[in-house]
Structures are given as C-alpha cells and as structure tokens.
Amino acid sequence: MKNDDKGLFGVRGTGDTSGFGGLVRSRPLAAVVPTPPPYGGYFDEVVETLTDLVDPESVHAVVVDRGELTIHVDRDHIAQVCRAMRDDEGLRFELCNSVSGVDYPDQEARFHVVYQLTSMTYRRTVRLEVSVSLADPHVPSVTEVYPTADWQERETYDMFGVVFDGHPNLTRILMPDDWEGYPQRKDYPLGGIPVEYKNDAEIAPPDERRAYK
Template sequence: MTQVEPVGAELGAPAQQPPSGGAGRGMFGVQGTGDTSGFGGLRRRRAVDVDSPRPFGGDFDEVVDALEEAYPGFNDAIERIVVDRGELTLYIVPERIAEVCQSLRDDPALRFELLSSVSGVDYLGSDGRRLHAVYHLTSLTFRRRIRLECAITAEDPHLPSVTQVYPTADWQERETYDMFGIVFDGHPNLTRILMPDDWEGFPQRKDYPLGGVPVEYKGAEIPPPDQRRSYQ
C-alpha cells in the first residue's frame, strides 16, 4: 500500500494553552457562578494507569493467554494490561498496533473479526504522551470485546494505520486525525473528514481555543464562549 501524506491540516498550528487548576472538578474548570452547564458538582475519576493483577476474571485471562501464544512479540508489544469497569484494555507500543490487531483477528482462539471504532483522547497535563488512540474490537465468534490503547506525543503523533487489517478503520482513522491530529501512517487517503481542508488545528485537543462567534438576538447579543466563561 502506498503511503499518502495527510493533507488539509497544519500540525504546528498554534493553540492557546488553558489555565491550570481545577483539574478533576466540574466540566470545564469553571469557578464561581459562571457554570450554566449543570456539571459544576461533577468529580471526575482519574484514569487507571497501573497493571491489573492476575487473575483478571471472566474470560479475560483466556484472551490474554491466547494472544501471548499467538503473537511472539507479546512481551515487547504490551506496555500494561488493565481491567477496569468490567473492560479489558491492552496498552500497546504504538509501532506494534497493526501487528497485534493482525493476531487478534486471525488467530483461531481469538477471532476478533470486527473493529467497531477508532477514537482519540487528549490527556492534557498528564505525561508527555498525552494523545491516545483507542480501538474497540469485537469477536463475533466468541462474543467477546477488547479495548486497545496507544499513547503518543503531540510533537510526534504518528501511528501505523490498521486499515489493511480492518477496513472499517478507514473513516474512523480519518475522523481521529481530523479531530486530534493523530497521523495514521499507511492510511490510503488520510484527509480531513469533518472540518474544511484548510482548517488549522484539531478541535478536540484540550488546548484548542474555543473561539466562536457572537450570537445576536432581539435587543441583546450573546458573546462567544471564550468570552463568557472560564474553561479548563
């Protein structure tokens, strides 16, 4: 497959850095009485970032054991294994994601035939690898689900495309690229899918400026979001 360079976005586009503080509280770090979203009392649970001990429970041990047997580079490719909220997540070394997906799809004991989604997450303020790509796989044969996650830096946001393994990743990787700026190397046509081709920046990154335009009503004008609330 011929690698195509992504177009329609400037990876170095400037963005405003949001103020620190208030992390984990409310929806946007708002203070005082300015929160009209209804999320002012929200307390967000921090992501689990440590290995889960065996036994994992359910059929999770069977899935992990089958992958370890099917994929020779298991120990070098798996950064950690986490079971949280009844879901099994394998954190994959970014360079190995396509290889791991190949084994998960093809091995008779695994048979994760369907990639149902590819999405992005920005853990701004965590570590250097703040951008995460998340893959949800389903085994129609064994009625199992598994979650894969890769962490990369915003300065070098590259991952191998899995479109050759899962054709359903085509538009999903394009949307993740469009919103988060994650570049999927080897994608057949990595272009914007939601934003205009000449749009600068990636709207779902946490340091992307809110912007907006004022809305005029009869006898009143409502300023854009970045001028009427404090956001995190």
C-alpha cells in the same frame, strides 16, 4: 483538564463554581494503572493467547475496569496485534467497532488512540489503546486489517492530529480541508469561531455575542 482552558459563556478553569465535592480535583488520568493478573472471565484467555502470538514487548499494560478489558499496546505493534486479534482462531475479533482518540495532556504520551474490537464468534469485546506524544504523533494504520478503520482514523487525525502511517488517504473528514488546529485537543478552546457568510459578512462567535459576567 488544563486550567487555562477557555469555554463557552466565559467558563474558566474547571467550571466548578460551588466546590460541591471539595475544591481540589484529583488528577487520576496522569498515568495508566495496570491491573495485576488474574483478570477474570475470558480476559485471561484473551491476554494469554495474544501475548503468545505477538512480540512480548508489544503489550505494555492490561487494565480491567468496570468489567471491560483494556490492553495498552506499543504503538509500533498495533497493526501486528490487530492482525493477530482478527486472524487467530482463539481470538477471532472480526469486527472493529470504533477507533477514536482521547487527549491526556498530563501524560508524556498524551494522545491515546482507542480501538474497540468485538469477537462475534465468542461474543467478546476488548479495547486496545495506543499512546503517542505530541512530538511524534505517528501510529501505524490498521486499515489493512480492518478497512472500517479508514474513516475513523481520518476522524482521529482530523480531531487530534494523530498521523496514521500507511493510511490510503489521510485527510480531514469532518472539519473543512483548510482548517487550522485539531479541535478535540484539550488545549483547543470551545467557541471563538465566527459564523461566516457570503461577501465577507460574519456573525460574532456565540461566546462573544453577550456578556454573562
């Protein structure tokens, strides 16, 4: 977390007021740490089948953590990888459960788009992850492969500003259409938004109504 984050109730920095677990916070999210093969379980089979099908450059890293498989995919190949994941008989990931974003400001490619896939045929799950930088936040849309990604890509665009190329209607979905900024980015503060009413009346944002200091 960035140290200049400003939060509700005047929380600054990490919010660690007591040093319960030591004052220095590690930055374990600064880079992706790949897991060496073999990965165990069905993970090896999934990774092998996938790498046989697609461009070898499309898989950047494979991470196995807490019994979950994460495949870091090159952003230009994500639609191709998703199509292979859905259509191949050995993979058959029919259902795209979730598409969402995570912001890691310490990384060069700070925006990660996370796709959760489920194979109903084999009862397997896998997570695909794509990362893009702030300067070039473009990811090919997977709506053609998984139509369910439509609203979820819109939400990710709305919250992180990641642009999904080829999306049929990439507009804000949860925030108002004329909203400025992308609320889920780590450098976007919590609070500070006044409550608006008719006739230009407004109530101060919650973090400015009272002083807690």
